[in-house]
Amino acid sequence: MEPKKLSAVNIAVREAPFRQFLGRREPSVVQFPPWGDGRSLVVDHNEYNFDHAFQANSSQEELYDTLILPLVEKVLQGYPCTALAYGQTGTGKSYSMGMAPPKSILQPEQIGILPRCLKDILERLNSQQENNKAPIKVAASFIEIYNEKAYDLLSNSPHLPMVPSRCQNCTSLVLTSQDDLQRLLQLGAGNRKVRATPMNANSSRSHAIVTIHVRNGSQHSRMNIVDLAGSEGVRRTAHEGVARQEGVNINRGLLSITKVIMSMGAGHSLIPYRDSVLTTVLQESLTAKSYVTFLACISPHAADLSETVATLRFATSAKKLRLNPQQLQHKQSVTAQTPHAFRRPLSSSTAIKKPLQPAAQNSICGRSDPKSKNQTLLQRTRSDMGLTPKAKKRAREVLKMEDTTMSVPFINISDCSLSLIEYQEEVGKQDRQLMPPPGAGMGGLAPPSQRKVIYGSDSRLHSTALEQALEPALEPPPAPSRRGQLFTCPSSSIEEEEAAMEAEDTLSEMPTLSNRPKTLSGIQPLEPSPPKAILPRVLRRSTRLMSIQSIPESNSTQSTRFNKTEHLRRSVRLAQLKEELPAKDSARSSNRTRSVLKAMDLLPPTVVEGAGEGARQSQAKRKTKKEKSSWLDNHRKDFLNLLNNGSVKELKKLPGIGPKTAASLATYRYVAGSFKDLGQVKELPIWAGNKWHNVCVANCLES
Ligand SMILES: Nc1ncnc2c1ncn2[C@@H]1O[C@H](COP(=O)(O)OP(=O)(O)OP(=O)(O)O)[C@@H](O)[C@H]1O
Structure with missing residues (x-):
């Protein structure tokens, strides 16, 4: 059987056993319905569905194999992963995560996630190492966040708080053997702040984060194992003084993580990572690029029902998260191969972002100033996100970050005859400007064959990369959207008109729209445009164009001929042309030529000879x-x-x-x-x- 594809977000619930000192005097409030298939549970007459639902008698091994083993695979492949335990105090978060000091583990089956995970990573890397030339290094750091301050539990001074922004630089122990692993747990778990509460004799009063770093050559991936402090209300733990403040800060951290998850789930562009130290530290790991596993630990006791329901609601809200690490990693690798001018800022921190749109702009459409764009963005961010100084600062930081990856929103093409016509989503208004009025004739909506995106041979390489960067999925090369094709710029220059006419000539030879995927999808090189003729401005533009196409002579001849006739009256020149043209090869005369001739035929003698204004107007109207x-x-x-x-x-x-x-x-x-x-x-x-x-x-x- 093919292994099930790991989804980026995994939500699991584990029921804790009854607390021994309370005794088993009541049935559990958590029911596992037989139809649930190990995924559903019923609490207080409500059914909740998750990816996994573990009963109280489930083993640590089962939990590890189901939730963490797939993450180990992913972290070795280079993806950031996070496993997070959430729930009320005494429900087995530390037990499940394996954050207890090794001394307190009496039975091997009680070993939790962390030691199992480290052991597994070490074993796999040791076996990989034999075939690998570059050394693969594993290291782990252990920090705790207590009272909104971060502590490096592996450092020589574990009781001195760190600057939150420096948490990335905390002490890491290089792990090579089981002894290192034991040392890590002894130091880290031993230094954690615990306090006896009415609900747990060894209640951890801090959030603990163990980060396992795997460095394979230039690739650095990390896996976070997070044991959050209990989510119970301060009132229930019956604490006063310092312990009460602890509870308040624990709840602040938990609230902020809930807000982060909610914002990511709702697809907001700014995620409130900076609301607490916990979310600041986890910022790197809770992004759209990560694999995240939530373990919600719940109590079977009726007295804890409200906390149990709150935990289940949090887990349900986390189901809204839509992360896509594989797609983003693919996009990043493609972006790395893409020239800077074509690069788009990748989703840096959010769960859901609008699909990336090409930002390249045709030189004809004018340039948009990146600076002014940033300015507008800043203004919008200010008004959208509120005007507190903290919010402003955050917005500025985000903008600064984005600025470093901000692509140039236009493409500079040195050769003026070449251009790249692109659809730009955010300038929806420009569509209207670009779209010619229906009466604009050839400048308006061109037939399919003419709707080409034109670029030069030298830019072909770039555009291939651009296509890949913008549309990395396994699809035919995309580039500009259909809208971009429909509403191409009205060609104002003669060269473009010529190109358009040439394309019209070949219209009959072109395949139909349905069997022209390339044309549909956009970028195509245009055949080299014909040499420019020096055209006298006295003739009508359509006539001049028609002449170029129907009389394929050298430029010099053309110019002489036009120069010769330049002094004649317009009506006489038209009559001359009319005589000349049918004599030419009729097969070569284009639709356009025919239409011009027709228009000329339509001219009644009265018009040529200076007929009344009314007749001329009505004819123009008809046309x-x-x-x-x-x-x-x-x-x-x-x-x-x-x-x-x-x-x-x-x-x-x-x-x-x-x-x-x-x-x-x-x-x-x-x-x-x-x-x-x-x-x-x-x-x-x-x-x-x-x-x-x-x-x-x-x-x-x-x-
Ligand atoms: N599934 C389980 N099987 C056996 N014992 C368990 C299980 N879950 C929890 N326990 C026991 O319950 C006690 C409390 O567990 P633990 O300290 O892990 O809770 P916690 O949720 O981390 O609490 P706090 O948030 O206060 O730190 C421990 O003694 C632990 O051994």
């Missing part, structure tokens, strides 16, 4: 209307093509279409086959209210 309607028809066809052929990813990039609608569209398409027309799409039961209308407006489908 615009016709162009507009043909533009709309093409556009609608393209839109339908995209609906029929685009992936969900491409569909959801369309304005007005969200992920759910995109998925529904793809499902309908899969079930009922391709849509015949937009009317059929409109009839789908997925458009609530005037949603379809909004989609039409947003995509310019209506006249």
Whole structure:
């Protein structure tokens, strides 16, 4: 059987045995239903489902094999991992995590997670070491956070608090043998602050964090084993004075970790790591790049019911976490190969972030100043996150961090004839600016074959890397979104118009949209543009362009010819052209040429000879209307093509279409086959209210 894929977040619950001094006078409040399959439990008539639910009689070995062994594999592969025990006092957090001093362990089966994990890592590395040239080093640090202060339990002065930001530099013991392991536990667990409470004779009053560092050459991964202090209310532990303050600080740490988990689960961009020393220290380990395992320890006693329910609620909220270490690591490795100009800031600390979007911008669209962008970000962060000085400071730090990885939001291309047209999500407004009005003719929505992203041969290497960086999944190379293709910049220069006309000429030879995945997905090199002709400005632009295409002569000849006719009246020049053109090879004349000729044919003699203004205006109007309607028809066809052929990813990039609608569209398409027309799409039961209308407006489908 294939091993089950390890999910990045694992939530488990373990029931503690009855406290001996209370005796077993009552049934447990925790029930494990037979249908639960070792995943569910019922407390106070409510059923809770987790990844694993361990009964009170479950063994330490079973717990370790289920929860930690997969993490050991991951840490050896280079992923950061964290195992965290949470729960009320006396529910077996320290027992499960193996944080008790070795002397107190009487039976081998009582050995907890930490010693088992260290032993396993050492054994595996020793066997790997034989085949490995680079030495693999294992070291461990042991710190505790007591009363909002961090203590290095392995140092010579374990009772002197450390600066929280220096916790990364605390003492690490290099582990090579079982003796080192015993020493670590003896020193660390022995130096922990414990106090007898009414609920636990050996209650740990601090949060303990053991970090196992594995260094394999340049790769450094770490695994945190965290034993949090009891989550009970201060009132229940009946403490006064110093002990009461301890309880308050314990709860502050626990509250902050709950807030961090909640914010990560909710996908916030700023996570309140700095709210307590505990979360500051764990910042590195509680990120979207980590594998995290929560062990919620609960009591079977009815007297502890409220704490049990609170612990179960915390565990349930942790289920919302969506971490993706594998994808992020892949992204990072791709980013490392990507030129800096194309690099995007990777999700540094949050659980969920919006999918990375290409930030490269076409030089035609203008540059956006990274500094001003940062400034806006800072302002927004201030207003969003509140204006307390602490919050501001945090925001500034985050921005500073982001600034170091901030990509250049535009691409400098030395060759002006080459450009990279890219979709930029955050400048949604620019779409409107980029999109030409329907009457803009060739500058408007070009036929599919013309919708190309153009870049130079020298930038091809970069763009390949860019494609990989932006879309690392095993998919065809992506690059600019469909929206970017639909609304390419109106070409204002003659060269672009020429390129567009050339592309139109080859339209008939191009494959259809459905069998052109490359064109759909974007970046394609453009055939070299024809040499520039020196064109006299006196002629109509369309006529000049038409002439270039239909008369393939040398530049010099063209310019002479135009120069010769320059002094003639426009009507005479048009008449001359009209005579000349049919004589040329008709096969070479493009659609464009034909349309221009047609337009010229349409000119009634009265117009040429200076007919009335009214007739001229109505004719212009007719022409615009016709162009507009043909533009709309093409556009609608393209839109339908995209609906029929685009992936969900491409569909959801369309304005007005969200992920759910995109998925529904793809499902309908899969079930009922391709849509015949937009009317059929409109009839789908997925458009609530005037949603379809909004989609039409947003995509310019209506006249
Ligand atoms: N599953 C278990 N099997 C056997 N004994 C257990 C189990 N869970 C807890 N115990 C015992 O219960 C006592 C309290 O456990 P422990 O100190 O681990 O609780 P805790 O949750 O860490 O408490 P605190 O938060 O106060 O430190 C210990 O003596 C431990 O041996």
